[in-house]
Amino acid sequence: MSRHFLEFFAGGGMARLGLGPGWSCLFANDFDPVKGAAYRANFPDAREHFSDADVWSLTAADLPGPAALAWASSPCQDFSLAGGRAGLSGGRSSAFFGFWRLMEALDDAGRAPRLIVVENVVGLLTSRDGADFVALCAALAGRGYRVGAIEADAADFTPQSRPRLFVIAFRGEPQAELSGGGAFVTPAVARARDRLEGAARAAWTDWSPQAPAGRNTRLADLLEPDEAVAWNPPDLTRSLVGMMSPGQAARLEALRAAGGRHVGALFRRTRREEGRSVQRAEARFDGLAGCLRTPRGGSSRQSVIVVEDGAVRTRLLAPREAARLMGLPESYVLPPRVSAALHVAGDGVCVPAVRWLAEALLEPLLSGPSAPPGLENLHPACENPPSQSRAGA
Structure with missing residues (x-):
């Protein structure tokens, strides 16, 4: 029997894909x-x-229901370390409060989900010196949820x-093996937790999901064949190499001298050096791509750099490659x-990371002890789902 969920700021449906066939999307x-x-x-x-x-x-x-889970990948621009850090008062991230008022209304109607997941950038922990994270936890705790957060990296999966x-809020008594902390309660999460006071601190739980099996792919494994993609002209590649810092240039020369084939990812970034802004090309050859971004500017487009038998080639990352990285x-x-394909991929959540979270924490929580008194109608399995999941859809 499927568990039912609501998904807000759904993007291209990556959270839905990650939750998998054992979950049914109501809205x-x-x-x-x-x-x-x-x-x-x-x-x-x-369309339904x-x-x-x-x-x-x-x-x-x-909103139909009841649903076991409400998932919100709320806009992250105002939390991002690369953005203006306006916090929850920012125009885009304030969309979270639009979501939260719906959760409060569902709670008032006796239809609140037992689980709420808020997915965002790690910068949420320190936005406005931690005040935004405190406000989020206080809101969740104020409605009777246990609340905790884990930091996970797509690099464990892709x-x-x-x-x-991932901020996970749960109504009920979690199994002992699902709490107590671990590697995913990172020092940054622990520092944010320690800023909490009162009801928010009392409601905190250090979630301890089982670690994933581990990644078995490298960037090179996900790329299109060389002959199937368009490469930059040599002068553009030389220009990018010329934008490298001395340290980066030295590492590139070492790879050229070593021979063989080396595949890396390259970003253009603006750095402050000696009091002035300098645009740099930064490459990594550790088997990972950099964090995908939405293509709002030339520097946000990630490139592939290949060093092969002393020669250097570069090109832009293809949309299908970005999709594979997600x-x-x-x-x-x-x-x-x-640009649209990269927008969808770069603004989503890593699908296998969601699947891991569901298997390691969300599904075990919902399979544990019954809901607290008064929450019986929030059982994850909705026996009689509505025939139409949204009025006017």
Whole structure:
């Protein structure tokens, strides 16, 4: 029997893919038209439950249920270390409060999910000197949830360095083996936890999911064949190499001298050096791609750099390669425009990371002891799901 869930800021449906066939989506929303089109292209049942409405325009009456889980990959730009760090007061990340008011309304109606997952960048832990994380935990605790957070990296599952924060809130008594801490309660998470006070601190749980099996792929394994992609002209490659710092240039020369084939990922970044802004090309050859981003500027587009028998070639990362780095299946339908495809991939959640979280923590929590008194109607298995999951969908 499927567990039911609601997904907010759903993007191209990566959390849904990660949760897998044991979960049934009752409702999903995203008001980005590019992401909405990708969601509809990949899920034939989207017309029954997908909404492109702004989360602030939704009400509890629009949400079916009960559902076991509400998942929110709320906009991260205002939490990102690369952004302005406006925090929860920022225009995009304030969308979280649009989601949270819906959870409060469901709770008032006796339909709150037993589990809530908020996925975001790790910068949420320190946004506004930690005040945003404190506010989030206080909100969850104020509605009777146990709350904790883990930091996980897509690099444990796919060859992409992509650390992310998962805040997991649960109503009920967790099994002893699922709490107590571990490697995923990182020092950054522990510091954020230690800032909590009162009810939020009392509600805190150090989640301890079992570690994943480990990644068995490298960036080179996910790339298209050399002859199937367009490479940069030599002068552009020379320009990129010329933008490397002395240390980076020395490492590149060492690889050229070593011979053989070496595959890496390359970003252009602006650095402050001796009081001035300098654009640098930074390459890594550790088998990982850098964190995928949405293509809002030239420097955000990731490149592939190959050193082979002394020669250096570069090219832009292809959309299908970006999809593979996010753990999307080959059958996933990407938008036809390159920028749109990279937008969907770069603004999503790593699919196998979600599957691991579901198997290691979410599903065991829901399979544990019964809900506390008064929460029986929040059982994960909805015996009589509605025939239409959203009025007016």
